[in-house]
Amino acid sequence: MTTRIETRFAALQAEGRPALVTFIMAGDPDGETTLAVLNALPAAGADLIELGMPFSDPMADGPAIQRAGLRALQGGETLARTLETVRAFREGDAATPIILMGYFNPVYIYGVERFVADAKSAGVDGLIVVDLPPEMDDELCLPAVRGGLNFVRLATPTTDEKRLPAVLKNTSGFVYYVSINGITGSAAPDASAVSAAVQRIKGQTSLPVCVGFGVRTAEQARAIGRHADGVVVGSALVAALEAAVEGGTPAMVEAVTSLVRELADGLSECKLAAA
Template sequence: MTRIDAKFAALKAEGKKAFVSYVMAGDPDYATSLEIVKALPKAGVDIIELGLPFTDPMADGPTIQLAGQRALDAGQTLQSTLDLAAEFRKEDDTTPIVLMGYYNPIYSRGVDKFLADAKEAGIDGLIVVDLPPEEDDELCIPAQKAGLNFIRLATPTTDEKRLPTVLQNTSGFVYYVSVTGITGSAEAQAGNVGPEVARIKAATDLPVIVGFGINTPEAAENIASVADGCVVGSAIVKEIGEGKSVEEVSAFVASLADGAHRA
């Protein structure tokens, strides 16, 4: 059982929905980013998604693209991202960390080395948005064998024919992208999301977490009420990009977490 599996089991026992937060590793710099990540569990975050900065983030909107660029400009690398996770783990051995990014940096490092290093650093799961299920032998299956969850995205365009393929080797949870397009591009609507979540849950026992288009405590509550939880990324990254203090970012994250936990 991974930390992700354990977290969902604990939340289910408490009758609570999951609140997942995304931040870009190294944004605006390594030291501040580490402080922010360390503060997330205290703000009510159940699972941390840690963005791996990349030069060509095709699934991300301007907010997260800019965060990645700030991180790269400050010298953030795959290694320093793993170092950040390892540093976090010195104080917190229970909050799951999902590394979210693109395949190129992983491929460059070498899959076997990356998986060993990620496991040692305390990473629990991977979301690699540019590797389709047809490429599962490349990273997904080796990751599962190494004890890491491989989390797949489902979208409004994932039809009945495609869904079984998407779910086949997915573990940890299913990330449902509530809107078509890039991150931060539109607001999620519970009325649209609910039936889609039900459709996915009919095909898997995994928790379904909804992300994209959630930027207020009310939206977090509404979306979490029709799913197993929600993810907020762009809205938090925007606060960091505006130069808010760690305390201000934490307070904003806490308001979102409270919303999700009210669901």
């Protein structure tokens, strides 16, 4: 069965343009705001949405996303609430792919089989779980795939030719290339290095390759989008929301969507290069 992620990338390939993949944290600063932002993202230009599952020890995340997760947890966000937010989003949007991104601990506590079933029922399309290496595919990756979810794996600048086949083995939906060595939002990616890395990965898989970690501006998105099937932006959106928090939900929605529109406009110029 074809997933929404696969359907969306096929459509984007036909259009000849890279995807804009956006990340926000579930429950930041509350569920109402999360749902409002989710509902507004597709019209602003988001092609796929990553929704963070807040966790108390986010080892791969930089300060902006760490603070977002803390705000969410302090506001009472749980994995069950996150799934209900996805379910509510699906009432008005049956097409935009939703990928839950985070760490294994909340899923383990929830129960893997129950989580996979509930996530699929809520309308989740894929998972990115950054602390589960390929050697632990039996824990969640394979149950997720059997349950109809894509399992998106991360490759990094240190993923060498010997390691890459293991990373790609059970990956589906797309490959997420981490463009820098370090945590989210900590540095800007180098477009030439990213281009070489994407081509190296594409030599071993037919999956789309999306690039994230460190992309903050339309100019950076455009530079990366010339070489990749998609560009992932997270920390910049989370920081924009944080800066507008005192204005309430409407201000936070506008802060995020205005940046998404800028990023989408930047990527639109990549059409001929990506075709």
